[in-house]
Amino acid sequence: xxxxxxxxxxxxxxxxxxxxxxxxxxxxxxxxxxxxxxxxxxxxxxxxxxxxxxxxxxxxxxxxxxxxxxxxxxxxxxxxxxxxxxxxxxxxxxxxxxxxxxxxxxxxxxxxxxxxxxxxxxxxxxxxxxxxxxxxxxxxxxxxxxxxxxxxxxxxxxx
Amino acid sequence: xxxxxxxxxxxxxxxxxxxxxxxxxxxxxxxxxxxxxxxxxxxxxxxxxxxxxxxxxxxxxxxxxxxxxxxxxxxxxxxxxxxxxxxxxxxxxxxxxxxxxxxxxxxxxxxxxxxxxxxxxxxxxxxxxxxxxxxxxxxxxxxxxxxxxxxxxxxxxxxxxxxxxxxxxxxxxxxxxxxxxxxxxxxxxxxxxxxxxxxxxxxxxxxxxxxxxxxxxxxxxxxxxxxxxxxxxxxxxxxxxxxxxxxxxxxxxxxx
Numbered sequence: 572x573x574x575x576x577x578x579x580x581x582x583x584x585x586x587x588x589x590x591x592x593x594x595x596x597x598x599x600x601x602x603x604x605x606x607x608x609x610x611x612x613x614x615x616x617x618x619x620x621x622x623x624x625x626x627x628x629x630x631x632x633x634x635x636x637x638x639x640x641x642x643x644x645x646x647x648x649x650x651x652x653x654x655x656x657x658x659x660x661x662x663x664x665x666x667x668x669x670x671x672x673x674x675x676x677x678x679x680x681x682x683x684x685x686x687x688x689x690x691x692x693x694x695x696x697x698x699x700x701x702x703x704x705x706x707x708x709x710x711x712x713x714x715x716x717x718x719x720x721x722x723x724x725x726x727x728x729x730x
Numbered sequence: 731x732x733x734x735x736x737x738x739x740x741x742x743x744x745x746x747x748x749x750x751x752x753x754x755x756x757x758x759x760x761x762x763x764x765x766x767x768x769x770x771x772x773x774x775x776x777x778x779x780x781x782x783x784x785x786x787x788x789x790x791x792x793x794x795x796x797x798x799x800x801x802x803x804x805x806x807x808x809x810x811x812x813x814x815x816x817x818x819x820x821x822x823x824x825x826x827x828x829x830x831x832x833x834x835x836x837x838x839x840x841x842x843x844x845x846x847x848x849x850x851x852x853x854x855x856x857x858x859x860x861x862x863x864x865x866x867x868x869x870x871x872x873x874x875x876x877x878x879x880x881x882x883x884x885x886x887x888x889x890x891x892x893x894x895x896x897x898x899x900x901x902x903x904x905x906x907x908x909x910x911x912x913x914x915x916x917x918x919x920x921x922x923x924x925x926x927x928x929x930x931x932x933x934x935x936x937x938x939x940x941x942x943x944x945x946x947x948x949x950x951x952x953x954x955x956x957x958x959x960x961x962x963x964x965x966x967x968x969x970x971x972x973x974x975x976x977x978x979x980x981x982x983x984x985x986x
Binding site for chain 1: 782783784785786787788789793796797798815832833834835836837846849850851852853854864865868869874875876877878879880885887888889890919922923924926927929932935936938939940941
């Protein structure tokens with residue numbers, strides 16, 4: 572039996588579409604997209620994205636970077652019970668300081684100190700009970716902690 | 731062309747063998763590539779959370795948001811801290827206001843007053859991406875926008891992600907969210923830009939209590955790896971088979 576030619580038209584169309592998509596794919600999919608690793612399930616990706624993530628800007632530079640200019644405060648802080656607290660936890664992320672960012676957003680709020688030093692009435696097994704605690708509503712209500720305590724060395728009074 | 735049955739069978743078996751050979755069997759690595767491949771195999775990032783040290787200050791959450799440019803006031807975060815308070819009646823009260831971004835400075839839990847005398851135990855549990863060995867989030871991605879790097883970290887390609895949200899639903903730990911600015915899926919990547927430069931993740935660096943620590947699990951001399959291999963640690967939701975790589979010391983049965 573002879574197949575009438577117009578019956579095959581949808582087939583040619585479908586084949587042409589697939590061809591077109593495969594052709595367009597050559598230009599749309601980056602060269603480094605593929606399997607980079609052991610498995611198609613977990614390692615099918617655009618390789619240059621790894622470098623893009625590595626190039627993400629760092630904001631928190633760490634205590635060592637403060638030492639160069641702010642030696643007095645860093646050294647005092649190092650000898651104090653607060654030595655484990657990062658400078659940037661209170662002073663804010665330094666980023667490109669002092670090049671682009673001249674002043675860091677220093678946080679002097681009572682709430683910042685209360686993050687560790689608020690007494691929540693938890694039993695001794697709670698890690699917080701090892702710290703010096705205050706009950707917020709019973710201790711110098713709403714005053715800034717740093718008006719009396721020196722945050723660089725809490726054993727001292729405010730400068 | 732004539733073809734005997736014997737020839738046909740012989741040729742078929744031969745063809746099957748040839749087609750079974752992967753193309754990669756014929757690639758030769760240059761010296762540099764070989765060196766890089768060996769170096770890559772020496773790193774597998776893991777994480778250790780010591781819940782017995784966490785005081786719930788939430789400095790890790792705010793540091794993470796600043797470091798990774800996650801909108802500070804949006805209700806999304808890459809890492810968060812949960813508070814659990816267990817009372818004498820056996821009930822577990824839990825909350826995580828703003829993901830613990832501003833710490834826990836009030837004893838009320840979801841507006842509920844709890845009598846301190848009724849509390850049997852209270853603790854804080856930091857959570858972050860588990861960088862699973864079998865990441866469910868990667869399996870479901872329809873476009874190959876999320877993947878596992880050679881050192882075990884799962885990343886999201888912001889250029890390639892179409893924002894369908896399958897991965898957000900697939901993660902059993904709920905660590906993924908929709909980034910309000912970039913309009914793509916987002917998640918913790920152990921601060922990949924920091925750990926690949928030899929720095930610690932922002933949350934680890936900001937933790938004053940050593941409750942969060944990074945480990946290279948391929949380095950047997952790594953002090954944190956030593957703790958993970960020699961001490962009793964647990965993982966979250968082991969039953970999902972995702973093989974999470976964030977290990978917990980002091981994980982309580984009430985933690986979900």
